Amino acid sequence: PNARVKRDQQQEAVVVDGTSFSLNGDNFSYRFHVDNDTGDLLSDHFGGSITGDIPIETVAAVNGWVGEQGRVRREFPDQGRGDFRVPAMRIRQAEGYTVSDLQYQSYTVVQGKPPLAGLPATMGSESDVTTLIVHLYDNYSAVAADLSYSVFPRYDAVVRSVNLTNKGTGNITVEALASLSVDFPYENLDMVSLRGDWAREAHRERRKVEYGIQGFGSSTGYSSHLHNPFLALVDPFATESDGEAWGFSLIYTGSFSVQVEKSSQGFTRALLGLNPSQLSWPLGPGETLSSPECVAVYSNNGIGGMSRRLHRLYRNHLMKSRFATADRPVLLNSWEGLGFDYNQTSIYQLAQEAADLGVKLFVLDDGWFGDKYPRTSDTAGLGDWVPNPQRFPNGLAPAVRNYTAIVTANTSSHLRFGIWVEPEMVNPNSDLYHEHPDWALHAGPYPRTERRNQLVLNVALPEVQEFIIDAVSNILNSADITYVKWDNNRGIHETPSPSTDHAYMLGLYHVFDTLTTRFPNVLWEGCASGGGRFDAGVLQFFPQIWTSDDTDAVNRINIQLGTSLAYPPSAMGSHLSAVPNQQTGRTVPVSFRGHVAMMGGSFGLELDPATTPEEDKAALPGLIALAEKVNPIILTGDMYRLRLPEDSNWPAVLFISEDGSEAVLFYFQTNPNVNHAAPWVRLQGLDPQAMYSVDGNATYSGATLMNIGLQYYFDSDYGSRVVFLERQ
Ligand code: DGJ
Numbered sequence: 001p002n003a004r005v006k007r008d009q010q011q012e013a014v015v016v017d018g019t020s021f022s023l024n025g026d027n028f029s030y031r032f033h034v035d036n037d038t039g040d041l042l043s044d045h046f047g048g049s050i051t052g053d054i055p056i057e058t059v060a061a062v063n064g065w066v067g068e069q070g071r072v073r074r075e076f077p078d079q080g081r082g083d084f085r086v087p088a089m090r091i092r093q094a095e096g097y098t099v100s101d102l103q104y105q106s107y108t109v110v111q112g113k114p115p116l117a118g119l120p121a122t123m124g125s126e127s128d129v130t131t132l133i134v135h136l137y138d139n140y141s142a143v144a145a146d147l148s149y150s151v152f153p154r155y156d157a158v159v160r161s162v163n164l165t166n167k168g169t170g171n172i173t174v175e176a177l178a179s180l181s182v183d184f185p186y187e188n189l190d191m192v193s194l195r196g197d198w199a200r201e202a203h204r205e206r207r208k209v210e211y212g213i214q215g216f217g218s219s220t221g222y223s224s225h226l227h228n229p230f231l232a233l234v235d236p237f238a239t240e241s242d243g244e245a246w247g248f249s250l251i252y253t254g255s256f257s258v259q260v261e262k263s264s265q266g267f268t269r270a271l272l273g274l275n276p277s278q279l280s281w282p283l284g285p286g287e288t289l290s291s292p293e294c295v296a297v298y299s300n301n302g303i304g305g306m307s308r309r310l311h312r313l314y315r316n317h318l319m320k321s322r323f324a325t326a327d328r329p330v331l332l333n334s335w336e337g338l339g340f341d342y343n344q345t346s347i348y349q350l351a352q353e354a355a356d357l358g359v360k361l362f363v364l365d366d367g368w369f370g371d372k373y374p375r376t377s378d379t380a381g382l383g384d385w386v387p388n389p390q391r392f393p394n395g396l397a398p399a400v401r402n403y404t405a406i407v408t409a410n411t412s413s414h415l416r417f418g419i420w421v422e423p424e425m426v427n428p429n430s431d432l433y434h435e436h437p438d439w440a441l442h443a444g445p446y447p448r449t450e451r452r453n454q455l456v457l458n459v460a461l462p463e464v465q466e467f468i469i470d471a472v473s474n475i476l477n478s479a480d481i482t483y484v485k486w487d488n489n490r491g492i493h494e495t496p497s498p499s500t501d502h503a504y505m506l507g508l509y510h511v512f513d514t515l516t517t518r519f520p521n522v523l524w525e526g527c528a529s530g531g532g533r534f535d536a537g538v539l540q541f542f543p544q545i546w547t548s549d550d551t552d553a554v555n556r557i558n559i560q561l562g563t564s565l566a567y568p569p570s571a572m573g574s575h576l577s578a579v580p581n582q583q584t585g586r587t588v589p590v591s592f593r594g595h596v597a598m599m600g601g602s603f604g605l606e607l608d609p610a611t612t613p614e615e616d617k618a619a620l621p622g623l624i625a626l627a628e629k630v631n632p633i634i635l636t637g638d639m640y641r642l643r644l645p646e647d648s649n650w651p652a653v654l655f656i657s658e659d660g661s662e663a664v665l666f667y668f669q670t671n672p673n674v675n676h677a678a679p680w681v682r683l684q685g686l687d688p689q690a691m692y693s694v695d696g697n698a699t700y701s702g703a704t705l706m707n708i709g710l711q712y713y714f715d716s717d718y719g720s721r722v723v724f725l726e727r728q
Contacts, residue, residue: 021107021134026154028046028049029045031050041076041104042075044073047244048298070263071265079099085261087176089176090276091173093170097141101140102138104136109130110130112125112126113129116293119252123318130150130151133147133148144163145165146162146163147162148161156299162179162290164288164290164291165287173281173283177289178271178291179273180272180296186265189235189268190207190233190234191206191209191214191232192204192205194230196559201532202534209262212261215259217257217258219255220255221492223535228534229252229272229535231258232248238303240303241640244298244299245306247309247565249294250292252274252293252505253505275501281502306565310568315636319571325635329416329523330360330604331363331604332607334347337609340378354609359624361415363419364419366420367391368387371388372384373429375388382426383425383432385471400479400480404416416482419475423486424468425454425457426457439457443494451491460500486527488533512538512541513541516541525542530549531548534571547572547600551575551576551577551582552588553718554670558645570636574600574602574603575605576593577607578607588718591619592719595722597627598627598630598722630655634664638655640685643681645670650670651670653665654683654684654685660687667681667722669720670718680709680710681711683706683709683725684706696726
């Protein structure tokens with residue numbers, strides 16, 4: 001275990017001593033230096049705070065390997081000169097060489113955080129963040145690499161990206177580029193990642209880092225359900241609350257790669273960045289390729305501490321939306337309730353019933369558009385963003401006027417209206433496809449494979465970007481629409497070139513940036529068949545993302561807690577749906593469904609009240625009121641995963657408001673507990689000296705609540721409690 005050393009407050013975030021670089025946060029230091037013999041950057045430390053001189057790693061000197069690149073820890077490993085581990089970049093020169101020799105030139109320090117051209121990035125003022133840029137240069141190929149390190153000291157975070165510039169006269173091709181590369185010393189580590197598939201996203205996977213290469217990634221064109229662009233390296237003994245944990249989160253929505261290599265000397269290298277299998281990026285003279293950013297946080301209080309640092313950083317320095325930490329309206333989404341099967345009357349009735357229950361925002365999901373090719377199933381209409389005249393004979397504006405005239409129960413406020421779109425896609429059965437078949441991604445003569453009967457528009461093309469921006473702007477200008485759910489329901493196949501993948505993403509970010517800047521009062525929600533694009537790139541623009549198409553409450557505990565490893569709960573869309581559940585067939589009580597759903601920042605209903613059993617329906621207004629009460633704490637509070645569903649029959653989560661004055665405990669029992677004691681759940685993160693009232697009844701000290709805890713009994717399976725704590 002490390003000694004918990006706090007930063008000497010006098011120590012600057014960035015300290016440069018000759019050619020030694022030191023980055024310092026409240027609880028961490030990151031050090032590297034220039035090797036005087038080779039001009040290479042060598043890594044010294046990423047971990048708990050250190051001060052002053054440091055001992056030199058002796059393995060090379062002892063074994064006579066001085067100058068051997070494969071035997072040292074390197075800060076930005078280029079390739080071709082004896083480091084046989086995975087490189088952080090590979091450049092193919094016009095002559096075919098893939099050797100690079102990037103040597104240290106100089107550095108720059110800037111207060112604040114320069115933007116990253118065309119890519120989502122963390123942001124901060126001069127008092128929040130300091131940036132060190134280290135300039136490297138390859139004299140043989142005339143390629144420059146600028147490594148950017150932005151230190152957010154209060155978050156124990158350093159954010160890295162790389163700019164590669166061709167300063168020569170010939171063309172080169174970038175074939176690999178990692179945003180972040182880090183070489184750890186010889187020690188045992190575990191790696192934690194999030195894997196899954198459609199409707200079972202974000203399953204936590206923990207395994208030992210073994211000798212050799214292990215990794216994961218996405219080549220789907222999107223961050224994907226399969227693997228999330230997030231990695232944690234942790235001490236093998238680290239738990240949720242104790243031990244060292246390093247969290248790495250890539251701010252990117254496209255294909256990515258995460259590689260972890262334990263080398264012959266026992267060093268562990270971690271690389272996160274663009275996926276080399278989807279990259280072949282030509283750089284002409286004077287051109288630059290910027291990598292996405294990768295955030296690295298250090299925690300000396302376990303995996304939970306790592307997540308809380310990421311959550312705070314993302315809420316305060318990544319999410320641009322004005323709603324990032326603002327209360328979210330309780331919504332009802334039409335998808336699970338009515339699907340494609342509605343008409344003018346039944347959809348209005350759904351909105352009316354939602355408002356009667358206390359819902360504040362009605363979301364019209366798929367099926368509202370398409371004229372000649374009406375979208376009444378998933379076989380037609382994508383691309384034709386005009387209201388279906390059968391369903392909306394007078395267009396959207398009068399219909400929306402009707403919806404927003406409805407007053408929601410027990411308030412004087414009017415129902416708000418939101419809409420679903422999937423603008424990156426086209427059905428071959430559409431006017432758009434007939435007009436612009438070439439806009440759909442395709443690779444020459446190869447067949448265009450359809451998934452869910454649809455093709456992907458080539459968002460790398462400026463004309464496609466303009467089409468999407470215009471189509472969505474027209475919808476938003478046509479009626480009083482204050483919420484958009486932006487869906488995306490298939491992966492990219494048959495790209496014309498490997499670089500299309502990244503070019504698509506740059507185009508998509510341009511579209512997101514333009515639209516969210518143009519419509520700042522719209523609450524945007526991301527979605528990709530559920531959580532297929534739950535990533536930090538999307539969060540820059542959209543403050544919430546639909547977490548999964550699996551709304552089964554038991555599965556959702558797992559999915560939501562998995563997602564929370566990297567992303568703030570405030571960003572999760574989570575809805576109470578009907579039973580038996582559409583994906584799993586399971587029936588659980590309405591209170592359990594509601595309690596799980598209100599652990600996400602955007603709580604909603606996904607059912608048809610007209611077919612909801614009376615008993616469940618009667619419980620909905622109370623659950624909505626409770627969700628509204630806990631919402632501010634979920635949106636800005638710190639999350640403690642007290643017990644994980646994979647470890648316990650009694651998963652529990654605590655949220656503590658930023659100022660520590662309020663907390664809310666979610667306590668669940670999944671299986672029945674017959675004739676057996678139930679364990680106490682010990683709380684975390686409270687002030688041991690302070691007194692807390694528990695649900696307005698008993699009052700206990702923080703010390704008692706953290707060292708004894710609370711205990712609840714249920715007389716059946718699927719028991720749940722939401723418990724309020726107020727600091728006295
Ligand atoms: C997939 C989404 O995840 C669902 O919530 C729903 O919007 C459907 N698409 C609509 O086609």
